[in-house]
Every structure is written in C-alpha cells, then in structure tokens.
Amino acid sequence: xxxxxxxxxxxxxxxxxxxxEIFTTSRAFKEVIARSNKKVPALRGRTVxxxxxxxxxxxxxxxxxxxxxxxxxxxNFSASTSALKKGExxxxxxxxxxxxxxxxxxVRHAHSGAVRYLAxxxxxxxxxxxxxxxxHPTQALLxxxxxxxxxxxxxxxxxxxxxxxxxxxxxxxxxxCLRALGARVTVVAPPTLMPPFVQELxxxxxxxxxxxxxxxxxxxxxxxxxxxxxxxRFPTIREYASLYGLNRAxxxxxxxxxxxxxxxxxxxxxxxxxxxxxGPRSVILDQVTHGVALRMALLYLFAGHKxxxxxxxxxx
Amino acid sequence: MTFxxxxxxxxxxxxxRAIHKLVHLIKRNCRLTDTILVGIKTGGVHIAERxxxxxxxxxxxxxxxxxxxxxxxxxxxxxxxxxxSVGPSSLPNVTDKIxxxxxxxxxxxxxxxxxxxxxxxxxxxxRIYLAILVDRGHRELPICPDFTGATLTTEREENVQVYLKExxxxxxxxxxxxxx
Amino acid sequence: xxxxxxxxxxGHLISREQEGTCDILVRxxxxxxxxxxxxxxxxxxxxxxxxxxxxPGLVDMHVHLREPGREDKETIQTGARGAVKGGITHVACMxxxxxxxxxxxxxxxxxxxxxxxxxxxxPIGAITKNQAGExxxxxxxxxxxxxxAFSDDGYSVLDSQILRQAMEYNRITGTLxxxxxxxxxxxxxxxxxxxxxxxxxxLKGIPxxxxxxxxQRDIQLAEYLDVPLHIAHxxxxxxxxxxxxxxxxxxxxxxxxxPHHLALTEDELYSYNTNAKINPPLRTAxxxxxxxxxxxxxxxxxxxxxxxxxxxxxxxxxxxxDVPSGxxxxxxxxxxxxxxxxxxxxxxxxxxxxRLCYRPARLLNIxxxxxxxxxxxxLFACDPxxxxxxxxxxxxxxxxxSVFLGKRxxxxxxxxxxxxxxxxLDGRIIE
Numbered sequence: 001x002x003x004x005x006x007x008x009x010x011x012x013x014x015x016x017x018x019x020x021e022i023f024t025t026s027r028a029f030k031e032v033i034a035r036s037n038k039k040v041p042a043l044r045g046r047t048v049x050x051x052x053x054x055x056x057x058x059x060x061x062x063x064x065x066x067x068x069x070x071x072x073x074x075x076n077f078s079a080s081t082s083a084l085k086k087g088e089x090x091x092x093x094x095x096x097x098x099x100x101x102x103x104x105x106x107v108r109h110a111h112s113g114a115v116r117y118l119a120x121x122x123x124x125x126x127x128x129x130x131x132x133x134x135x136h137p138t139q140a141l142l143x144x145x146x147x148x149x150x151x152x153x154x155x156x157x158x159x160x161x162x163x164x165x166x167x168x169x170x171x172x173x174x175x176x177c178l179r180a181l182g183a184r185v186t187v188v189a190p191p192t193l194m195p196p197f198v199q200e201l202x203x204x205x206x207x208x209x210x211x212x213x214x215x216x217x218x219x220x221x222x223x224x225x226x227x228x229x230x231x232x233r234f235p236t237i238r239e240y241a242s243l244y245g246l247n248r249a250x251x252x253x254x255x256x257x258x259x260x261x262x263x264x265x266x267x268x269x270x271x272x273x274x275x276x277x278x279g280p281r282s283v284i285l286d287q288v289t290h291g292v293a294l295r296m297a298l299l300y301l302f303a304g305h306k307x308x309x310x311x312x313x314x315x316x
Numbered sequence: 317m318t319f320x321x322x323x324x325x326x327x328x329x330x331x332x333r334a335i336h337k338l339v340h341l342i343k344r345n346c347r348l349t350d351t352i353l354v355g356i357k358t359g360g361v362h363i364a365e366r367x368x369x370x371x372x373x374x375x376x377x378x379x380x381x382x383x384x385x386x387x388x389x390x391x392x393x394x395x396x397x398x399x400x401s402v403g404p405s406s407l408p409n410v411t412d413k414i415x416x417x418x419x420x421x422x423x424x425x426x427x428x429x430x431x432x433x434x435x436x437x438x439x440x441x442x443r444i445y446l447a448i449l450v451d452r453g454h455r456e457l458p459i460c461p462d463f464t465g466a467t468l469t470t471e472r473e474e475n476v477q478v479y480l481k482e483x484x485x486x487x488x489x490x491x492x493x494x495x496x
Numbered sequence: 497x498x499x500x501x502x503x504x505x506x507g508h509l510i511s512r513e514q515e516g517t518c519d520i521l522v523r524x525x526x527x528x529x530x531x532x533x534x535x536x537x538x539x540x541x542x543x544x545x546x547x548x549x550x551x552p553g554l555v556d557m558h559v560h561l562r563e564p565g566r567e568d569k570e571t572i573q574t575g576a577r578g579a580v581k582g583g584i585t586h587v588a589c590m591x592x593x594x595x596x597x598x599x600x601x602x603x604x605x606x607x608x609x610x611x612x613x614x615x616x617x618x619p620i621g622a623i624t625k626n627q628a629g630e631x632x633x634x635x636x637x638x639x640x641x642x643x644x645a646f647s648d649d650g651y652s653v654l655d656s657q658i659l660r661q662a663m664e665y666n667r668i669t670g671t672l673x674x675x676x677x678x679x680x681x682x683x684x685x686x687x688x689x690x691x692x693x694x695x696x697x698x699l700k701g702i703p704x705x706x707x708x709x710x711x712q713r714d715i716q717l718a719e720y721l722d723v724p725l726h727i728a729h730x731x732x733x734x735x736x737x738x739x740x741x742x743x744x745x746x747x748x749x750x751x752x753x754x755p756h757h758l759a760l761t762e763d764e765l766y767s768y769n770t771n772a773k774i775n776p777p778l779r780t781a782x783x784x785x786x787x788x789x790x791x792x793x794x795x796x797x798x799x800x801x802x803x804x805x806x807x808x809x810x811x812x813x814x815x816x817x818d819v820p821s822g823x824x825x826x827x828x829x830x831x832x833x834x835x836x837x838x839x840x841x842x843x844x845x846x847x848x849x850x851r852l853c854y855r856p857a858r859l860l861n862i863x864x865x866x867x868x869x870x871x872x873x874x875l876f877a878c879d880p881x882x883x884x885x886x887x888x889x890x891x892x893x894x895x896x897x898s899v900f901l902g903k904r905x906x907x908x909x910x911x912x913x914x915x916x917x918x919x920x921l922d923g924r925i926i927e
Contacts, residue, residue: 002398025402028388028403031404035438039437040388040389041433042399191666192661192664194664231630232661235633242636300388301398303399304393304396
C-alpha cells in the first residue's frame with residue numbers, strides 16, 4: 001500500500017504531492033542504479049509477480065529488473081506461457097497466483113478495466129502496467145520524471161502529444177499526469193485517430209501539427225500501429241508521415257529549448273526521422289533509464305503494508 | 317509518541333567540547349590522507365560537516381565527505397505501516413579508504429548496522445571507524461563506537477535531541493532530553 | 497482573330513451582381529465595362545444579343561469525362577466542348593476513370609489536360625483506393641494537388657466504418673463528400689425503376705429503397721459527425737423526404753438532381769431505349785413532381801447533369817445488363833432545366849441560376865463566375881423561349897447517347913464565353 005492506496009490503476013489516483021514524492025523516491029533509486037552493486041535489501045523476502053497478458057519487452061523487463069534490484073523475488077507470467085493460454089479466466093488465474101501470497105502484482109492486459117477488475121478482488125497490491133486503451137500510469141510517470149530530472153518546471157508549459165491518441169493509453173495517462181503537474185496539453189492527430197468527444201479530456205485538440213510547432217515546449221510522438229490502421233484510419237504511411245511525421249523540417253520549426261520524447265518502440269522514418277530521434281533535443285534513451293528507477297520507487301512505495309501488530313516507532 | 321518535557325543536558329560549551337574530542341580522536345587514529353568522513357542522514361551529516369570544518373581550520377586539510385541514507389537497509393521495513401521516504405546516498409569511492417562513519421546519537425545500534433551493510437554493498441574500505449557525538453546506551457546489537465563525544469544515561473522511553481546552531485532556530489548548540 | 501476581346505450588345509443581364517439590359521465589353525478576357533450604349537473600340541467584334549438573356553457561366557458539379565482510360569467515350573477536351581455549348585464554364589469531374597483518380601498523380605494528370613480545355617475542370621477525388629470501398633485514398637494529397645471534393649460515384653461505400661473514417665478524415669481538407677447512394681444487393685440486375693412499367697416490359701426493376709436505405713445511412717452518419725454531405729443524383733421522392741427532414745434538423749446535407757430525373761419517367765422504357773437505361777433509373781411522375789418541388793423550395797441545391805458518355809457500340813445493343821448505364825447531359829443541362837423549371841413557372845431565372853451556378857459553386861468551394869468589371873468573363877447568352885429539336889447533330893461532345901434524342905427543348909444557347917474567351921457561337925465551337 002502507498003498511503004491509503006492499495007493499488008496504482010490510474011494516474012488520477014495520485015495527487016500532485018504524491019507524484020512529487022514518487023519523483024523524490026525515484027531519485028534515490030537513480031543513485032542506487034549508478035552503483036556498481038545495484039542491489040539493495042529493501043524488498044528482501046517480498047514477492048513480485050509480473051502478469052503480462054499482452055506481449056511486452058520493455059515494461060516487463062523494466063519491472064523485473066526493478067524488483068530484482070530491490071532484492072525481491074520476481075516471477076514472470078506472460079501471454080505465451082501456457083498457464084495464461086489455457087483459457088482459465090482472469091480471476092481464477094489471479095486467485096491461484098494469490099495463493100502464493102505475492103506482495104505486488106504487476107498486470108498488463110488487453111482489455112480496458114481488466115486491471116481494476118483484478119485489483120478490486122485481490123488482497124495484493126496491483127500496479128497497472130497498461131490496460132487496453134485505458135491507462136499506462138507508470139509510463140506517464142517515467143516520462144514526467146525524465147523531464148523532472150533535467151530540471152524541467154512543468155507549471156504553464158505546453159506539451160504536444162502527436163499520434164494515435166484514440167488507441168493510446170500512454171496519451172491518456174500523460175494528459176492526466178501533466179495536468180496534475182500544472183502543464184497544459186494539446187493532442188494532435190488526424191480526425192480518425194482522435195477519440196470521439198475528445199473535448200471531454202482536459203486537453204486541447206487539433207488536426208494540423210505545423211502551426212503548433214513554434215509554441216511547444218515538449219513534443220511527445222506516439223507510436224502508430226501502421227499495419228493495423230493503414231487504409232482504414234488514414235490512407236497510406238506516406239500521407240500520414242507527410243502530415244504528422246516529426247521530420248527534420250518540422251524539428252527546425254520547434255523552439256530551440258523544445259524537448260522531443262517517444263515512449264518507444266519508434267517507427268523510424270515515419271513518426272520520427274532518425275536524425276531527430278538521435279538528435280540533441282531528444283530524451284528518448286533517458287526515458288528508458290529513468291523507467292527502472294521509477295519502477296523501483298513504485299515497488300518500494302507500494303510494498304509497504306499496514307502492520308498487523310501495534311505500530312512501531314522510529315528506532316535508532 | 318509525544319514528549320511533554322524537554323531539558324538541556326549538554327549546553328553549547330559541552331557540545332563544542334564533545335565535537336573537538338571527536339576531532340582529536342580522528343586525528344590521532346586516522347591517516348588523514350586516506351580518510352573519508354561519512355555522515356548518516358540526517359543528524360550525522362551535520363556533525364560530519366562540523367568536523368570537516370574544524371579539521372580544515374586546524375590542519376588545512378579538506379577531507380572528502382559523503383552521506384548515507386540508510387532507509388533501504390533498515391531491518392524494520394516490513395514492520396512499519398508505510399515505507400518511509402527515501403533519498404539518495406552520496407559516497408565518493410570508499411574502496412581501500414579509511415571511512416569514519418559519523419552519527420549524532422547512538423542508541424540501539426540498528427542504524428549503524430544498516431549503514432555498515434550499505435557501505436559494504438557499495439565498496440570495500442580498508443577500515444571503518446564509528447564516531448558518535450552522544451552515546452545514550454540501550455544497545456540491542458553488538459555495536460561499539462570507536463570515538464565517543466559524550467555519554468548520557470537515559471530511560472528507554474526518553475528521546476535525545478541534538479540541535480546545531482547552523483540548522484536550528486535558537487542559535488545555540490545543545491543536546492536535550494525529551495520525556496513523555 | 498482575338499476571341500478574348502469583344503462587345504456584347506443589348507443583352508438582358510441577370511446575375512447576382514445586377515440585372516438589366518446593357519452592353520458588356522470584354523478586353524483580353526476581362527470584363528472591362530458594363531453599361532448602356534458602350535462605344536465599340538476600333539477592330540473589336542461586336543455581337544448583337546438583343547432579346548437574349550446573358551447569364552454567368554454555369555457550374556455542372558457532376559460530370560464523367562472518361563479521361564484517363566476511356567478516351568473512346570470522351571476526353572477532357574471533347575467534354576469541355578459539350579459543356580460550353582450548354583453555357584457551362586465550370587465542370588467537376590468524377591474519379592471513376594481508368595486508373596481511378598485516387599491519388600495525386602492522376603489528379604495532376606487531369607488538371608494538366610484541363611489546361612487546354614475550353615472550360616474549367618475541377619477534379620473530384622475518390623474516397624477509397626480504386627473505389628473498392630476497402631481502404632482510404634490519399635485525400636489530403638489529392639486535395640493539395642487540386643481535388644475539390646471526394647466521391648466514389650458509381651458505387652456506395654458499403655462498409656459503414658470505412659465511410660465513417662472517411663468522413664472524419666476528410667475534416668482535414670474541409671471539402672464536400674459526395675455520396676452515390678445505392679445498395680447493390682437491392683439493385684442487382686435491375687435495368688429500370690421497379691414499378692408498373694417494369695412489370696409491363698418484363699424488365700427487372702430497382703426499388704426506390706435501394707437508394708433510400710443508403711441515403712438514410714449516409715445522412716445519419718454525417719449528421720452524427722456534423723460533417724457536410726452531398727447526395728448525388730437524387731431520384732426518389734422518399735429520398736427527398738429524408739433530405740428535407742435532415743435539413744430541417746440543421747444537418748449539413750445538400751442534394752442534387754439530374755435534368756432527366758426532372759423531365760422524364762419510367763415510361764421512356766416502354767420502347768426499351770438503351771439511352772434511358774440510367775442509374776439511378778427514371779422513376780414515376782410522382783417522383784418527378786416531388787423532385788421539381790424540391791428544386792423549387794431549395795431542398796435540392798443543385799441541378800447537375802451526371803453526363804455519362806458511352807460509345808455507340810456499347811449502347812447499340814438490345815437492352816440488357818451488358819448495356820452501360822447513363823445518358824450524356826452537358827449540352828442539354830440548361831435546355832432541360834429551362835424547359836422543366838423556368839417555362840413551367842417553377843422558378844424564375846434567378847432561382848434557376850442559383851441551382852445551376854451559385855449553389856454548386858459554393859458547395860465545391862470554387863468562385864462562381866461574377867459579372868462585373870475587373871472579373872474574368874465566364875458567361876453565356878441564351879433565348880429561353882426558342883425551341884429546338886434534339887438530334888445527333890445537336891451535340892459537339894464525343895458521344896451521342898442522349899435520352900433526349902428526338903425531343904424538343906426550349907432554352908437555346910447562342911454564345912458562350914469561358915476562361916475569358918468566346919468559345920461557342922451560333923452552333924460552332926471556337927477552339
């Protein structure tokens with residue numbers, strides 16, 4: 001549990017103060033990661049289970065490393081594991097796992113709401129590693145943490161999120177996280193990749209990217225699943241890239257101080273030109289490093305639990 | 317626990333003498349060229365700073381310093397309600413060096429035990445010395461300070477509070493005893 | 497002879513800008529003066545148009561020019577000739593060419609060919625690749641190349657989700673989406689309207705519902721998404737009702753009707769006339785009456801020809817499924833509109849101009865011809881009362897498959913000026 005929260009399902013569960021505390025804690029873990037011995041005993045004897053119904057390399061390995069560096073016992077269940085494939089219901093699988101008494105369950109699922117469904121029925125702490133098209137709070141936190149570590153002050157800053165907004169849980173979590181930190185957000189996408197009723201989200205929205213570029217402090221490019229959407233939501237990759245790709249010409253229109261981000265994996269040459277992805281204003285590799293520190297912080301914070309015995313006091 | 321009574325047991329003069337005693341012991345026992353002063357957060361860091369300043373003034377030497385946040389190494393993490401706030405540690409390279417571990421109050425010894433584990437996870441000093449400003453007794457582990465500034469007799473329920481003028485209002489160095 | 501400088505004497509000018517009998521002086525394609533008793537400069541030809549009405553050039557927003565691919569039926573050049581004979585100075589051409597105009601290079605090809613055409617040609621791009629209804633065409637690229645609207649005319653986009661995405665995606669260009677409404681499952685094999693004539697002739701019929709169900713669906717989607725939608729070649733009174741109700745609710749729906757759907761009925765098929773095999777089919781007298789009322793009250797925004805040329809060989813067989821549907825209509829657009837809407841008192845000339853010029857221009861977001869000094873001259877002079885018999889010789893475009901052959905129509909065009917040039921005069925095209 002973290003304060004009075006058993007789980008982390010949505011960014012909306014966290015206050016600005018909570019987010020800032022998570023950043024401070026993550027910073028401590030950044031220092032630990034920089035040591036040659038990257039293990040600390042804080043979660044020794046605790047069990048973390050990664051339950052990934054959707055394939056994932058980055059997030060799953062990020063959580064796995066985070067848990068191991070905290071000396072926790074980490075067990076991975078992925079979509080390809082026969083246990084998950086056998087057709088057992090989500091709840092049955094989780095109940096069976098709970099019999100192992102894990103302290104934390106890290107869950108990713110293809111259906112929106114599935115993670116909350118589990119969290120409401122299990123005693124373990126549940127961390128949402130991405131549920132359908134709903135939320136991906138740890139990604140939003142690590143994106144913001146990356147900027148925080150560069151001394152970035154969020155208040156009043158203008159973020160542009162560009163790409164497949166309607167299918168992106170990353171976009172949604174980012175909108176809420178950035179708003180909580182005092183920034184303002186504009187989402188940019190072709191009308192077919194914009195959520196219907198987008199005006200209900202606390203972000204501005206538009207179809208044309210170019211006029212926005214000079215006013216942007218941070219631009220976040222999202223991955224577009226071209227194989228899935230080509231022809232259905234936009235005609236061709238070519239037309240999409242000509243309208244929304246962050247190529248060199250567009251990058252030049254950004255202000256000098258602008259920061260370029262992408263949660264990965266990148267469709268090089270389409271969403272982002274290689275020179276732009278690898279250029280000086282891009283923090284994409286930083287995002288990966290900070291991801292581990294941030295996930296260590298979350299595992300640490302949520303591994304605390306209400307003591308069964310009387311409350312202890314600080315001891316020297 | 318709330319404390320209703322607080323009385324000064326070491327005044328500014330006595331605190332100063334305790335600190336100077338630690339400085340004297342460090343100088344006599346440690347080859348200063350290889351020594352690093354590491355303060356345990358938060359109280360020990362301030363004491364370490366004082367000692368560094370005095371050594372710089374007396375010997376003209378600026379010893380390297382570090383600070384240790386021992387939260388991740390506490391032995392009671394699984395017993396407390398919510399995991400406490402944790403900050404980064406900051407250590408120069410300690411391998412083959414003489415580390416003087418510094419804290420303001422030595423009580424059960426568990427904090428020092430955690431600090432030792434952490435230092436040994438990070439590097440391999442040649443020697444670790446423990447320097448304590450105030451030893452208040454009630455040890456629960458076999459931990460002994462090498463250098464002690466002052467010794468106090470206390471009850472278990474009491475609390476020892478160290479104030480340094482750079483960091484506390486009131487502008488006086490003092491050590492108080494708080495009782496419920 | 498310079499056909500861009502001339503004087504028109506004594507015509508009765510009717511346009512948005514003014515009305516009245518006057519002279520019009522055109523210099524190098526630009527209207528330089530409009531007034532009474534203008535002096536005719538030395539060497540400038542003068543044409544007497546007294547007793548005639550001078551109108552701004554018409555905008556035909558639904559034309560099939562067949563180039564690229566079927567230049568045997570029509571080319572952009574030959575189609576433009578037919579247009580100017582009918583007083584038309586702007587046409588919008590549909591994308592069902594070979595290859596389909598579903599990408600910017602075909603759009604540019606058409607615009608390139610149109611440079612030398614006698615009238616302005618505005619390409620309409622396809623909604624889906626190859627008009628197959630499966631994946632979106634590069635609408636933004638085509639728009640940037642010069643497409644003015646999008647349609648899969650000839651077909652409906654049957655996959656409702658694709659249509660939805662197309663309507664949303666097209667918000668980027670802000671142009672009109674034009675729907676050809678036909679459920680092929682209901683219309684399959686049909687050769688004419690399903691009714692008493694199809695029974696009498698033994699020809700398979702197409703029910704009005706084949707059109708109406710798609711009109712309903714498309715309007716409902718467009719209304720939900722709040723995007724503009726234009727219904728092509730509306731032919732049913734029930735479909736007209738749907739459009740009228742949608743407009744009342746404030747939806748951005750517009751509609752067009754062809755001249756032949758105002759003038760003719762299913763009776764044309766008694767003779768198994770292949771030129772009367774048209775899609776959507778000629779329907780009943782009740783339908784034409786309702787459509788005329790729709791034109792009158794503005795529910796129908798435009799009269800557009802759906803000019804559909806076919807070769808003689810294709811049309812000169814017995815009426816069957818192998819005969820391609822369609823009638824030519826560029827040269828007869830104005831005469832039929834005059835005969836059915838003006839002569840009948842349904843609309844005055846201003847009202848007719850609105851349906852033939854101003855509203856189509858606004859829907860396509862192009863500038864309507866303006867008749868005032870400083871503007872390029874795009875106009876024609878006509879006699880709305882003069883009657884003519886329509887024979888094959890009447891036509892100057894390439895094909896001859898007109899459903900009006902043998903009929904008498906009022907509304908005779910004497911001369912047309914397009915792109916600032918006098919290009920048609922007294923029955924002759926001036927290249």
